C-alpha cells in the first residue's frame with residue numbers, strides 16, 4: 001500500500017490526515033454526527049450553516065474513490081513545492097469519495113496521459129520530498145486501481 | 151438609498167513598470183479621476199483603496215500611503231483586500247457611502263505591482279500550531295490555474311467543450327485588446343498560435359491564462375445630484391454587489407484541498423459568482439436580457455465560458471455556441487470583454503475590478519474609440535476573487 005515510508009525518519013505533511021493501520025491507506029477527515037457533513041482536513045466545526053451540530057468526530061474516508069477531475073502540471077510550481085530535478089510533468093487529481101467529498105492529491109504510479117475521468121482510484125501514502133536534513137516528508141497520493149497490483 | 155454616479159475615472163496603462171512605484175501609478179490615476187470629474191483633490195470626502203499584499207506594510211495601507219503622497223485632509227480611508235475581487239469590494243464600499251447619504255464624493259482606487267509568474271503564497275509570520283492550508287496546496291504543487299484546469303476538465307466531460315473553444319476565447323479577446331491602447335498585450339492571435347503555446351495546467355495553455363501585471367485604476371463616485379453640476383455625460387452605478395461562497399458548492403476553491411462531491415452538491419458551481427450577479431440584477435431592477443455588453447473575469451479561458459452561464463446569459467453548456475457564433479465578439483449581440491479583458495491586461499489584483507468599471511464607463515460615454523460597442527447603454531461587470539469572493543456592477547447611462 002505504500003513504499004519507502006517505514007525505514008527512514010519521516011514526518012507527515014500534515015498531522016492526522018491519513019492512516020495506514022488497516023494495511024490500506026485512508027484519508028482522515030471529520031464528520032458531523034448531526035448532518036453527516038465530512039470535512040478534509042479535519043475541522044473543529046461543522047461548516048453547514050443550518051446545522052448546529054457540535055459533535056464533530058474524526059472519520060476515515062473510503063480507501064477507494066473515483067477520479068472526478070485531474071490536471072497535468074507542466075511547469076515546476078514555486079516553493080514550498082519541492083520540485084524533483086529534472087522536473088517531469090505530474091498529475092493532480094480530485095478524487096470523489098462515497099462520503100460525499102472530493103479531495104485533491106498528487107497522482108502516482110501512473111502515466112498522467114493515461115488517466116481518464118471517472119476511473120477507480122485508491123489512496124496511498126508516499127514520500128513527497130526529503131528535507132535538507134534527511135527527513136522524508138510523507139503524504140497522501142492517489143493512483144489508479146490496477147488488477148495487476150491486487 | 152440615493153442614486154450613485156460615476157463622475158470621473160482614471161486608468162494607468164497595464165504592463166511591467168520596473169522604474170515606477172505603485173504609489174506613483176496610484177497617484178496618477180487618482181489625479182486623473184479627480185480631473186475627469188472636474189473636481190479638486192480637497193473635494194474628496196472619503197477614499198477606499200485596495201490593500202495590496204505584495205507591497206508590504208505601506209501596500210497594505212495603500213490608501214493612507216496615497217493620501218500622504220497627494221495631500222492628507224483627514225478624510226475616512228479604508229483599505230480592503232478581497233483577493234482578485236478587491237477592486238469590486240473597494241467600489242462597493244464607496245458606493246454604499248454615497249447611496250447611504252453619508253458622503254457626496256468618494257474615491258475608489260486600486261494600484262498593484264504583481265510578482266512574476268504564478269501568484270505565490272503570502273508568508274505567514276505569526277506562530278501557528280499547524281501548517282495552514284494555503285501552504286499545503288503548494289506542497290502538493292497546485293498553482294491557481296491548476297484549480298481552474300480541474301473545473302475545465304469537468305466541463306469538457308460534461309458539455310463536450312474542446313481545446314479549440316479555449317483557444318477561441320483568447321483569439322477573440324486578443325482582437326479586442328489589440329484595439330485598446332491601455333492593454334499590455336496588443337498582438338492578435340490565431341487559434342493555431344494559441345494551440346501552439348505551451349501547456350501549463352492541462353487543458354489550459356499559456357495564452358489561455360492571464361498574466362500577472364502592474365496596473366492601477368480609479369473610479370470617483372458622487373451622488374447623482376452632485377454629478378449633475380458636471381458637463382460629462384452621466385453614467386450611473388445602478389448596482390454594485392458583493393458576495394461570498396455558499397455551503398454545498400462543488401467548486402474546488404483556491405486554496406482549499408476539498409469540496410463537496412458533484413453528486414452531493416446543494417449549491418451551484420461558483421455559487422458566489424451567481425449570487426453576485428443575481429444581487430446586481432435585483433439592485434438595478436434589470437436582467438441579463440437588458441445588458442448590452444459584459445466585462446467578465448477572464449482570468450482563464452475557462453472563466454469566460456463558465457461566467458456567461460453563471461451570470462445568466464445562457465444555459466449550462468451554451469457558452470461555446472455563443473463564442474462559435476460570434477455573439478460575444480465586438481459587433482455581436484453581447485460583446486464580452488470589449489476592453490480585451492484580463493487576457494490582454496493581465497491581473498493586477500487590487501485594480502482589475504476597477505479596470506472593468508473604467509472601461510464600462512468609457513463605453514457608456516461613447517468614448518471607447520476603435521473598440522466602442524455601438525449604442526451601448528447598459529453594461530455589466532463581474533470580478534472573481536480567490537476563496538470565494540465576488541462583486542458585480544451594472545452601469546447605466
Ligand SMILES: [Zn+2]
Pocket residue numbers: 032033034035036037046047048051052053
Ligand atoms: Zn453538521
